[in-house]
Amino acid sequence: MQTPPTVDSLINILPTEPLLMMGAGPVPIPHSVAQANSIVINHLGDTMAKIIHQMKEMARYVFQTESRWILGVAGPGSAAMEMSVCNLVFPGTRVLSVCNGYFGRRFGEMASRVGGQVDYLIVPDGEAAQLAVVREHLERLRPEVLTIAQGETSSTVFNHTLPQITKLARDYGCYVIVDAVCTLSTMPCEMDNWKIDAVVTGGQKGLSSIPGVSLIAFSERAWERINARTAPPPHWCLDAKLAEQFWHNASYHYTAPVSGILALHEALHLICKETLEERFERHLRCSLGLQRGVEAMGLSLYGAAESRLNSVVGIQVPAGVNRAEICKQISLKYRVEISGSFGLDIVRIGQMGEQCRAHHLFRTLHALGSTMKDLGADVDVAAGVAELERELQRGN
Numbered sequence: 001m002q003t004p005p006t007v008d009s010l011i012n013i014l015p016t017e018p019l020l021m022m023g024a025g026p027v028p029i030p031h032s033v034a035q036a037n038s039i040v041i042n043h044l045g046d047t048m049a050k051i052i053h054q055m056k057e058m059a060r061y062v063f064q065t066e067s068r069w070i071l072g073v074a075g076p077g078s079a080a081m082e083m084s085v086c087n088l089v090f091p092g093t094r095v096l097s098v099c100n101g102y103f104g105r106r107f108g109e110m111a112s113r114v115g116g117q118v119d120y121l122i123v124p125d126g127e128a129a130q131l132a133v134v135r136e137h138l139e140r141l142r143p144e145v146l147t148i149a150q151g152e153t154s155s156t157v158f159n160h161t162l163p164q165i166t167k168l169a170r171d172y173g174c175y176v177i178v179d180a181v182c183t184l185s186t187m188p189c190e191m192d193n194w195k196i197d198a199v200v201t202g203g204q205k206g207l208s209s210i211p212g213v214s215l216i217a218f219s220e221r222a223w224e225r226i227n228a229r230t231a232p233p234p235h236w237c238l239d240a241k242l243a244e245q246f247w248h249n250a251s252y253h254y255t256a257p258v259s260g261i262l263a264l265h266e267a268l269h270l271i272c273k274e275t276l277e278e279r280f281e282r283h284l285r286c287s288l289g290l291q292r293g294v295e296a297m298g299l300s301l302y303g304a305a306e307s308r309l310n311s312v313v314g315i316q317v318p319a320g321v322n323r324a325e326i327c328k329q330i331s332l333k334y335r336v337e338i339s340g341s342f343g344l345d346i347v348r349i350g351q352m353g354e355q356c357r358a359h360h361l362f363r364t365l366h367a368l369g370s371t372m373k374d375l376g377a378d379v380d381v382a383a384g385v386a387e388l389e390r391e392l393q394r395g396n
């Protein structure tokens with residue numbers, strides 16, 4: 001027999017004052033979502049069936065689709081990405097992976113792991129994908145599946161040409177998979193109108209739920225492809241036909257993450273009550289307020305204005321300041337968490353779900369400016385905070 005280890009209890013490990021989560025996810029969750037997440041019920045039976053039925057109804061609204069084929073997945077946003085890929089990409093399927101950064105490439109890697117023949121369209125740093133370049137690739141490579149992120153969290157790039165790209169790809173007969181993990185419910189993403197065949201999202205970003213329970217929507221057309229396949233996908237847990245057992249037939253696939261599903265139900269319910277129009281407006285106003293505040297302080301935003309993502313704001317690290325030090329100091333001294341980045345010399349502040357609240361913005365902007373000042377940058381904190389206030393008051 002081994003002896004049990006002596007470890008600290010959680011209460012001794014967790015910060016006494018919670019950190020304000022203003023990075024690129026996970027984001028703060030509303031109290032009612034946290035409450036829902038504390039409940040365990042039977043994963044099968046009438047109560048769960050009703051919850052799943054309502055979730056699909058609400059998800060159809062959030063995805064802006066009439067498709068029946070809404071499924072959840074016990075796993076991170078990446079598992080939803082993998083589920084979309086492994087059900088639509090077969091050995092030999094030609095895939096075009098549009099990449100504006102880390103997550104775009106992840107799609108391509110997932111597709112090649114299931115045997116897809118992947119071509120990468122690498123978009124230059126800080127830029128959105130251009131329709132003409134995508135057209136040229138579609139024409140030359142004739143892919144059967146195209147993958148793209150609406151918002152590339154890693155580089156804070158917004159593919160503002162997404163609706164044109166998805167419609168064009170459909171004209172070429174392509175199945176289009178869109179990663180909307182950080183954008184869904186923060187800005188328009190219209191699955192049916194834009195002719196998208198699969199939209200994936202995670203819980204912990206735009207939806208302001210917990211990490212680890214995700215959603216996916218397949219179009220009718222995508223579902224026909226899934227039904228017509230001749231061999232099952234390599235991942236048993238991610239097999240959409242098996243997931244249909246739970247999400248459509250009230251029976252067993254694997255034990256669903258009941259608490260996380262309840263949390264996601266509550267998060268979707270809050271979105272429906274707020275309405276997408278109001279929610280988009282809140283996100284836009286808050287993100288632009290933050291961006292104007294950052295600039296008024298004397299800091300610079302990353303990338304060209306039209307390809308800047310509002311859901312995650314990229315801020316250039318001023319000369320002479322160390323990026324890792326900013327993230328460390330702002331957390332230690334001001335109890336605000338923000339994100340560094342994979343490679344680029346930027347720090348990132350999230351504007352997803354509960355992050356878009358005026359009191360969080362003021363605290364974060366003040367903490368960012370003060371930290372930069374502490375680290376020797378020449379910033380005007382008061383000017384930034386005043387500009388944020390002006391921006392938020394606009395139109396009120």
Ligand SMILES: *Cc1c(COP(=O)(O)O)cnc(C)c1O
Pocket residue numbers: 025075076077078079103149151152153154179180181182202205211212
């Ligand atoms: C966070 C994120 C993911 C991955 O989500 P995980 O839950 O970390 O797996 C994928 N795509 C985008 C755009 C993201 O922001």
